[in-house]
Amino acid sequence: MHSIAKFNEHKTKFFLYYLYGIYTHLSENKKLNNYRVLVLMGSKNDSAILEAALPYYDYFGIAAEFVVSSAHRDPARTVEYASSARAKGFSAIVCGAGMAAHLAGVCAANSDLPVIGVPLAGGISDGLDALLSTVQMPGGVPVATFAVGKAGAINAAVFIARLLSLSDETLINKLDSFRAHGCKLPISV
Numbered sequence: 001m002h003s004i005a006k007f008n009e010h011k012t013k014f015f016l017y018y019l020y021g022i023y024t025h026l027s028e029n030k031k032l033n034n035y036r037v038l039v040l041m042g043s044k045n046d047s048a049i050l051e052a053a054l055p056y057y058d059y060f061g062i063a064a065e066f067v068v069s070s071a072h073r074d075p076a077r078t079v080e081y082a083s084s085a086r087a088k089g090f091s092a093i094v095c096g097a098g099m100a101a102h103l104a105g106v107c108a109a110n111s112d113l114p115v116i117g118v119p120l121a122g123g124i125s126d127g128l129d130a131l132l133s134t135v136q137m138p139g140g141v142p143v144a145t146f147a148v149g150k151a152g153a154i155n156a157a158v159f160i161a162r163l164l165s166l167s168d169e170t171l172i173n174k175l176d177s178f179r180a181h182g183c184k185l186p187i188s189v
């Protein structure tokens with residue numbers, strides 16, 4: 001009898017250590033941020049513009065995953081990326097596309113994550129076609145549309161950092177330093 005009680009006591013202790021281990025692991029992960037953003041682009045020819053934001057994602061400690069998936073050339077794959085993004089742990093989807101830029105709209109129709117559209121030049125009037133295709137979403141299906149080209153790609157990264165800073169003090173401090181440095185990289189903190 002005595003040994004059964006001892007065994008149960010050990011079992012309880014072991015279980016409590018196990019729970020503590022899970023708790024520590026989760027809070028460490030929170031400290032390390034672990035933020036992920038999915039950056040979709042309509043063509044591999046768009047990559048240089050979108051990847052210009054990479055140092056900004058790095059500075060804010062956000063992992064950006066760049067994927068080519070055209071709303072028109074790979075429609076099923078694009079829907080799959082958008083609809084599975086939240087379950088995969090992404091906090092937002094950034095979509096860069098030129099010409100008839102429907103990538104962000106398709107993503108916003110297939111995900112409840114914040115979707116940011118970055119219109120790209122290459123078509124009519126230095127990207128006016130892509131800007132209008134991205135920004136003119138019907139009510140209820142929002143795409144936050146940023147500037148055409150590199151500035152839009154960079155602002156997407158900074159804006160996502162601002163969104164995530166609502167519940168993260170480390171990001172608030174990074175945003176403070178970034179702004180104090182004239183909203184430019186690199187910054188040593």
Ligand code: AIR
Nearest residue numbers: 042043045070072097098099100101
């Ligand atoms: N695009 C590709 N699929 C749908 C759209 N709107 C866009 C790309 C790129 C432009 O068309 O985002 O900016 C031209 O693509 P490509 O591959 O012909 O250079």
